[in-house]
Structure formats: C-alpha cells, structure tokens
Amino acid sequence: MGSYVLKRFLSAVPTVIGVFVVVFFVIRMIPGDPAVSMLGSGATEAQIQVYRVKYGLDAPLPVQFGIAFRNFLTGDLGDSISLYKPVREAIMERLPGTVQLAGLGVVAGGILAVFLGVAAAVFRGKWPDLLLTSLSSLGMSLPTFYIGLWVLMIFARKLGVIPVLSNARGVSYWQSMFGPLLTMVVGETSLLTRTTRSSMLEIFNEDFIRTARAKGLPEKWVMFRHALGNAMIPIITVTGYNLATAFGGAIVLEAVFTRNGIGSLLIGAINARDYPLIQGAAVVIAMLMILVNIMTDIIYGFADPRIRVSGE
Amino acid sequence: MQRQNKKINKLLGFLAVFAVLGLALSGCGGNSAESGGNAPVSADAAPGGEKVLRVARDWEDTSWDPVTFTGAAQLALTPQIFETLCKLETDGSSSPLLAESWEMSPDGLAYTFHLRRGAQFHQGYGEMTSEDVKFSFERNLDPDTGSIHAETLNLSNVTSIETPDPYTVVFNLASPDVDFITRCSQYSSIIVSRAAFDAIGLEGFASTPVGTGPFAYDGGTPGVKTEAVRFADYWGAAPKLDRIVYTIITDSNVIYSAFENGELDVIFVYYQDKVNEYEAQGYSINYIPSDQLLYVGLNAQLDPWTDMKVREAFFHAVDPQYFLDELFYGNETFPGGYIPPISKYALTDYLKPGYDPARAKALLAEAGYPDGVDVTLWCVNDELSTAPSLIVQSQLKESGFNVELQMVDFGVFIDQVRGGTAGMWLLYNSTPPLADDTINRYTSDFYPGSNWVGVTDPVYDALVAEGLDASTEEEKTAAFEEAQRYFLDLKALYPISTYGYHFITQPNVTGAKLWGDLALHLNEADVG
Numbered sequence: 001m002g003s004y005v006l007k008r009f010l011s012a013v014p015t016v017i018g019v020f021v022v023v024f025f026v027i028r029m030i031p032g033d034p035a036v037s038m039l040g041s042g043a044t045e046a047q048i049q050v051y052r053v054k055y056g057l058d059a060p061l062p063v064q065f066g067i068a069f070r071n072f073l074t075g076d077l078g079d080s081i082s083l084y085k086p087v088r089e090a091i092m093e094r095l096p097g098t099v100q101l102a103g104l105g106v107v108a109g110g111i112l113a114v115f116l117g118v119a120a121a122v123f124r125g126k127w128p129d130l131l132l133t134s135l136s137s138l139g140m141s142l143p144t145f146y147i148g149l150w151v152l153m154i155f156a157r158k159l160g161v162i163p164v165l166s167n168a169r170g171v172s173y174w175q176s177m178f179g180p181l182l183t184m185v186v187g188e189t190s191l192l193t194r195t196t197r198s199s200m201l202e203i204f205n206e207d208f209i210r211t212a213r214a215k216g217l218p219e220k221w222v223m224f225r226h227a228l229g230n231a232m233i234p235i236i237t238v239t240g241y242n243l244a245t246a247f248g249g250a251i252v253l254e255a256v257f258t259r260n261g262i263g264s265l266l267i268g269a270i271n272a273r274d275y276p277l278i279q280g281a282a283v284v285i286a287m288l289m290i291l292v293n294i295m296t297d298i299i300y301g302f303a304d305p306r307i308r309v310s311g312e
Numbered sequence: 313m314q315r316q317n318k319k320i321n322k323l324l325g326f327l328a329v330f331a332v333l334g335l336a337l338s339g340c341g342g343n344s345a346e347s348g349g350n351a352p353v354s355a356d357a358a359p360g361g362e363k364v365l366r367v368a369r370d371w372e373d374t375s376w377d378p379v380t381f382t383g384a385a386q387l388a389l390t391p392q393i394f395e396t397l398c399k400l401e402t403d404g405s406s407s408p409l410l411a412e413s414w415e416m417s418p419d420g421l422a423y424t425f426h427l428r429r430g431a432q433f434h435q436g437y438g439e440m441t442s443e444d445v446k447f448s449f450e451r452n453l454d455p456d457t458g459s460i461h462a463e464t465l466n467l468s469n470v471t472s473i474e475t476p477d478p479y480t481v482v483f484n485l486a487s488p489d490v491d492f493i494t495r496c497s498q499y500s501s502i503i504v505s506r507a508a509f510d511a512i513g514l515e516g517f518a519s520t521p522v523g524t525g526p527f528a529y530d531g532g533t534p535g536v537k538t539e540a541v542r543f544a545d546y547w548g549a550a551p552k553l554d555r556i557v558y559t560i561i562t563d564s565n566v567i568y569s570a571f572e573n574g575e576l577d578v579i580f581v582y583y584q585d586k587v588n589e590y591e592a593q594g595y596s597i598n599y600i601p602s603d604q605l606l607y608v609g610l611n612a613q614l615d616p617w618t619d620m621k622v623r624e625a626f627f628h629a630v631d632p633q634y635f636l637d638e639l640f641y642g643n644e645t646f647p648g649g650y651i652p653p654i655s656k657y658a659l660t661d662y663l664k665p666g667y668d669p670a671r672a673k674a675l676l677a678e679a680g681y682p683d684g685v686d687v688t689l690w691c692v693n694d695e696l697s698t699a700p701s702l703i704v705q706s707q708l709k710e711s712g713f714n715v716e717l718q719m720v721d722f723g724v725f726i727d728q729v730r731g732g733t734a735g736m737w738l739l740y741n742s743t744p745p746l747a748d749d750t751i752n753r754y755t756s757d758f759y760p761g762s763n764w765v766g767v768t769d770p771v772y773d774a775l776v777a778e779g780l781d782a783s784t785e786e787e788k789t790a791a792f793e794e795a796q797r798y799f800l801d802l803k804a805l806y807p808i809s810t811y812g813y814h815f816i817t818q819p820n821v822t823g824a825k826l827w828g829d830l831a832l833h834l835n836e837a838d839v840g
Contacts, residue, residue, distance in 0.1 A: 031724040031728070032722075032727050033727055036726050039460050045761040045762075050455045050458070054455065083535075084375055085515055149565065153569075156573060157572070164566060164575050165559060167536075168557070255562055255563055255566075260533060264536070264562075267562075271721070
C-alpha cells in the first residue's frame with residue numbers, strides 16, 4: 001500500500017507542474033494589465049512603467065516564466081501584487097476556512113445522503129422513494145448560489161437563527177458555518193442520494209444478499225454490512241467528486257455568506273490581475289483536487305480488497 | 313424476521329421523512345425581503361454597551377498605504393484613520409487640521425506650515441512632527457512605494473522641504489502654485505508616521521494603517537473587513553462612536569438583506585427603485601452629488617471618429633434628458649462640461665443638449681455614411697453601466713449608428729480603452745477636488761496613455777500649460793475655462809449626466825456624512 005501511495009503522489013507531480021504552466025500562460029492571455037488595474041484609469045505611462053519594473057512585469061514572458069517556475073520549484077509562490085504580501089502567506093490565511101467548509105459539507109452531506117439513498121432503495125416505488133428522488137433532482141438542478149440565497153432568506157431573515165453576515169463580530173463558529181454548510185449539504189446530498197439508491201437496488205438483486213437472508217441474518221446486518229458495504233464503490237467515487245467540486249462551490253458560497261476563504265481571494269486576484277496570486281491559488285486548488293483523487297483511490301482499496309490487490 | 317424488517321422499515325421511514333422535511337424547508341419560504349425579517353442572532357453585538365456603527369460597501373482596494381490610494385475612498389475609513397495638513401471643506405476651501413496655520417511667502421515660492429502640537433499617531437508611534445510630514449511627502453518620490461501622487465501633488469515643483477523645528481515645515485517651490493494648499497488638503501497628502509514605517513515596513517503599511525485620525529485601526533483584512541476603535545489620544549473632539557465595523561460585500565442582495573435584518577447601519581444603494589423602497593419603509597435617505605460624471609468617450613484617432621462630422625453627429629444622436637428622467641429619476645443634471653461641478657475649475661454651463669436625430673443623420677451622410685455606420689461601444693459589465701449602455705445603443709440606432717455592445721470586465725475594458733483600440737466607450741469617471749489632473753490628461757503628453765480620447769491639439773496643450781503655470785487663481789481659472797471650452801468643441805467626449813450617491817442609514821443613526829468623493833465622515837456620527 002505504501003509504495004502504491006508513493007507512486008500515486010509521484011505521478012501527480014507532472015500534473016501539478018502542468019497546471020502551473022497552463023495557468024501561467026492562460027492568465028497572461030486574458031486582456032487586462034495588472035499595473036493599470038492597480039494604479040487606476042488616470043495613471044500615467046511613467047507610473048505604469050515604474051510599477052511594471054517593480055513587479056518584474058516588464059521582462060519578456062519567457063524570462064517571467066523562468067523566474068516564476070524556478071521559484072515554484074523551491075516552494076516560493078512569489079509576492080502578491082495586490083496584497084503586498086507573499087502569496088503563500090495570503091493563501092494560508094484563507095485556505096483553512098475553505099477546507100473546513102468543503103470538508104464538513106461533504107462529510108455531513110455524505111452521511112445524510114447514504115441514509116437517504118438506503119431509505120429510497122428500501123422504499124422503492126413507494127412515496128418516500130418518489131419524494132426523495134424528486135427532491136434530489138431538484139437539488140441537483142438548483143445552482144448553489146440560489147440555494148444559498150434561500151438559506152439566508154429562511155434561516156436569517158424569517159427564522160432569525162443565523163445572521164446574514166457570517167463574518168460579523170460576535171457570531172459564533174457554528175452560526176457562521178450553518179448557512180454555507182446547509183447549502184453545501186443540500187447540493188452534495190442530491191447526487192449522492194441517487195447514486196446510493198441505484199447502487200443499493202443493484203446489490204439487492206445479487207445472489208449473496210438472498211443467501212444472507214436465507215441464512216437468517218438480521219435484516220439490519222444484511223442491509224448495512226452486506227448490501228451497503230458492496231455498494232460503496234460508486235458512493236466513494238461520487239463523494240470524491242463532491243469533495244473536489246466543493247472547493248469550486250465554496251467560491252460561490254463565500255460570496256453569498258461573506259466568508260473569507262480562498263474563493264474570495266481568487267476572485268479579488270482575478271479582478272486585480274494579480275498574476276502571482278491567481279497562479280498560487282489555482283495551483284493550490286489543483287493540488288487539493290489531486291489529493292482528493294488520491295485519497296479516493298486509497299479508500300477504494302479499503303472498501304474492496306480486489307482493487308487494492310490490482311493496484312499493488 | 314418479519315418483525316425485524318418492520319423495525320428497519322420504521323427506522324428508514326423516519327429518516328426519510330426527516331430528510332424530506334429538511335430538504336423541503338430549504339426549498340420553500342416566503343419573500344422576507346418585504347416583510348422585514350427577524351433581528352440577527354448576535355451579529356456585531358456591542359459588548360459592554362459599545363456604540364458600534366456597521367457600514368458595508370461593495371468594493372475597496374486592497375492596499376491601505378496612502379501613497380497607492382487612487383481616490384479619497386480607497387479605504388472607506390480614510391477620513392477616520394488618516395489626516396492631512398489641511399482639511400478640504402465641501403465648498404472647496406481649506407481649513408486647519410494637522411497644521412494649525414500656514415503662510416505663503418510674498419513671492420509665492422515658500423509655504424510655511426505650523427503644526428499642531430500633541431497630535432499623536434495611533435498604535436503608540438508618538439507625536440506627529442515635521443519629520444513625519446517631510447517623510448510623507450517624500451515617499452511619493454520613491455519608486456519602491458508605487459506612489460501615483462507625485463504629479464497630483466506637483467512635487468516636481470517642490471525644490472526642498474525644510475524642517476527647522478519639530479512643529480514647522482517649509483515647502484520651497486520652483487514656481488508659484490496657486491493650489492498648493494488645496495493639494496495639501498487632498499487624500500494624496502495624508503501624513504503617515506516615519507516611526508511606524510521603520511517598524512513595520514512597506515508590507516506592513518499596506519495592511520496596517522497608522523494615522524492620526526479620531527479612530528484607530530483595530531484589525532481586519534484589506535478588501536474584506538476593517539474595524540476601527542475610538543482613538544483615546546485624539547487631539548480633537550472625541551467622536552461619539554466607540555467602534556466602526558466596515559465590511560466589503562460584493563453581492564448587493566446580501567447587503568440589502570443584512571441591512572433589512574438590522575445587521576448593518578449604513579449602506580450605499582445605486583438603484584433608485586431600491587431607494588424608493590427604503591424611503592417608503594422609513595429608513596433615512598441621503599443623497600450626495602459626487603465627483604463622478606457619466607460620459608461617452610470617442611477616440612479621435614480611430615475611424616470613423618477621426619472625422620469631426622461623425623463626432624458632431626454623435627453629439628446630436630444622444631438625448632441626455634432621457635437619462636436624467638428615466639435612469640436617474642430627476643436626481644441628476646446635465647453637466648455642461650467634462651469636469652464634475654463639485655471640482656474646482658469645473659466649467660458647467662458651456663455644453664448644451666442638442667438631441668436632433670435628423671441633424672445627426674445629415675451629418676453622417678455628409679461624412680460619407682448615408683446608410684449609417686457600424687461602431688462598437690465598450691463598457692464595463694457591472695450593474696451600473698448596463699442600463700446606460702443599452703440606452704446609448706438604442707438612441708444611436710435612430711440616427712444611423714449601428715452599435716455593437718462590448719460589455720467586459722474592468723481589466724479588459726481599460727486595456728482596450730487605454731490601448732487605443734476602443735473607438736467609443738461609456739464610463740463613470742471621477743475627478744479629484746482639484747481638476748488639474750483631469751484637464752491635463754487630455755493633452756498630447758499623455759497620448760498614448762491616460763489621454764484615451766486621442767486628442768493631440770497644440771492649442772489645447774498651450775491653454776492647459778498656461779493654466780498650470782498661472783501665478784494667480786484668476787489667471788488659472790481663465791486659462792482652464794478656455795481650455796475646457798476648446799476641448800468640448802473638439803467633441804471627443806460627451807458628458808451625459810452628473811452622478812450622485814445614495815447612502816441609506818437606519819433611523820437611529822445620526823451625524824454620518826458622505827462626501828462627493830465617497831469618503832464617509834463619521835466624527836460626529838452616533839447610534840441612538
């Protein structure tokens with residue numbers, strides 16, 4: 001297992017480098033000059049030139065790339081043009097909030113979705129099943145920001161149990177997390193509920209389930225040990241996918257719930273054409289996604305030993 | 313077995329119902345925006361009876377180093393945290409602030425400021441002295457600071473800054489500058505602490521504002537949130553508020569929700585419909601004419617705008633009255649010039665509306681476009697620019713201009729306009745209290761660059777130079793007004809409307825003032 005994990009991490013290195021190279025050139029293809037964005041519309045050519053020299057933006061693109069790539073290999077993501085601080089520091093200030101939200105959202109959504117999916121499968125064709133599948137379709141089709149606005153409307157405006165501004169003074173951690181977490185759970189639950197349901201239904205028809213029942217095993221045991229255990233592969237796949245997309249979803253939620261995460265950092269960086277910060281944030285998000293994929297593959301091995309054997 | 317199955321079914325059924333209720337709750341509910349909503353749980357609670365004012369706006373730049381400020385409201389709390397030598401009053405005059413008095417030498421080549429004693433910097437950085445003043449001005453000449461104020465302050469005209477004692481500063485000028493005191497009253501001449509800079513450096517200055525104002529910075533993140541507390545050692549009258557919490561919220565719907573939920577005390581509203589709604593609900597509505605104008609610029613270096621007849625046709629194709637009535641609901645006026653009326657040297661009664669589509673068509677035909685002409689209008693894809701851009705497109709159509717609309721983000725917009733590839737654009741543009749920079753930017757020296765309209769006219773250049781070199785205010789006014797008349801006759805920029813700001817406060821808020829530069833003045837603000 002150890003060598004497998006090491007291999008996966010090593011195979012991710014070219015991907016991270018690829019992301020760095022692609023992001024470096026793509027962001028520089030977007031029209032918009034960082035110097036003008038920062039200095040405003042009235043800045044003179046002389047002022048803009050001084051700014052470009054200060055941040056190395058006057059150098060030819062290959063030279064800029066060479067410097068940035070060399071620094072990247074040493075773990076230096078450069079200095080933010082708009083925040084006047086090292087990119088690594090700016091990202092580390094904001095990353096924990098985003099990771100917490102995405103992680104908690106996926107875990108909570110995952111647990112709920114598995115229960116709902118199992119329930120829908122057990123009640124196949126009856127009203128709970130119809131209701132759950134209809135609602136999960138609705139949840140999948142609604143954009144995250146729209147769900148977020150409804151959560152604000154209901155829990156902040158109607159019920160008054162959370163504030164609209166989650167970064168206000170005096171707001172507790174869980175008050176600030178409730179809105180974005182609930183929004184994320186609704187989004188994450190929908191797809192996973194459907195996946196769990198269809199996976200469970202497939203397993204219900206397998207011979208070993210009939211055998212287990214024929215042997216007189218308790219139904220709870222059959223359901224959760226035999227059926228759910230064997231339905232886990234697609235569930236893990238979708239959970240991994242949910243976690244990866246949760247980082248993207250967090251960007252939207254941070255705007256709706258005024259949270260200071262890496263999403264709002266990235267949006268500000270794009271508006272300011274802060275190349276080093278965009279670069280750093282994009283690479284970090286890509287690394288998180290790669291990490292999630294590797295973790296998903298490792299968990300496959302635990303859920304199904306046959307995969308672990310073939311992987312090794 | 314049968315009983316076991318029933319138990320499991322019951323359990324799962326319960327879970328399903330619970331989940332369905334949860335999902336259903338998230339997908340239903342009434343329109344609480346109209347019903348007022350509940351009080352927040354504990355947002356920005358005021359522990360120990362603290363008087364807290366909570367303000368929100370949808371933007372703020374990310375550096376709090378004053379040398380990088382591109383406007384007075386770069387940091388919305390600027391007037392609370394920072395101070396200048398003199399205070400710029402709303403009528404354009406200057407009054408004492410960190411300088412108690414000043415005098416000009418008889419030849420106009422030296423200004424001596426007598427500093428206020430006992431004005432302390434925040435965070436324990438000591439008393440403000442003449443060395444801090446010298447340091448603050450000279451920082452603008454250091455390329456490492458990224459300062460953009462050297463020209464605004466006309467520092468090339470300052471030959472030396474003397475500090476004969478801790479409370480006296482003398483600025484020696486190469487030639488008389490009739491607006492030197494006004495320059496010392498603008499945000500570009502904020503006085504910062506040398507000791508603070510030595511301690512926290514350039515990076516620290518960008519994230520930790522240290523000034524002498526009535527409120528001291530008390531934590532926050534640039535572009536996200538700032539808190540400021542009443543400064544106990546402030547030299548002037550103590551403010552009534554204990555704390556100001558200022559939050560950046562990019563989504564206007566979230567701002568409205570938080571305000572209606574009682575979580576914000578002061579907000580800015582850009583839409584008249586929303587203003588009317590708040591007025592009906594009993595909130596305090598305040599309107600301030602701003603330093604901005606809505607205008608359409610035409611690049612005289614790009615076809616078809618190189619032809620004066622086409623530019624003249626454009627001036628007849630736009631109906632500013634429609635904007636004033638339908639877009640701004642009678643709050644704004646036709647500016648009559650390209651400098652906002654609140655700026656010094658603004659010419660406000662020269663240009664007259666001349667909406668005449670028939671005349672515009674005839675001029676286009678004379679210019680060789682009898683069947684109309686295809687043009688592109690560039691604008692920023694923000695909420696404010698969309699409606700006026702669509703109106704311009706629709707009005708121009710009547711006169712034979714077939715307008716393709718390019719709505720892009722600000723970075724792309726400025727790249728196109730500044731790079732000289734956009735022939736026509738719409739923008740809200742601000743002018744500092746002293747109009748020198750805006751009048752000067754359309755001279756040949758700034759093309760290409762900030763002279764987006766591409767006018768390179770020696771007569772205009774000469775008139776502006778005459779104004780900048782004038783030794784009396786009368787001479788400067790005469791030269792600048794003539795320059796503005798001349799520029800407007802070149803028809804490269806059409807000012808459509810003045811533009812003001814609405815700021816809305818909760819009924820218990822008193823004394824909060826917004827100035828035309830969008831900077832909040834909260835020295836006298838209170839929450840009842």
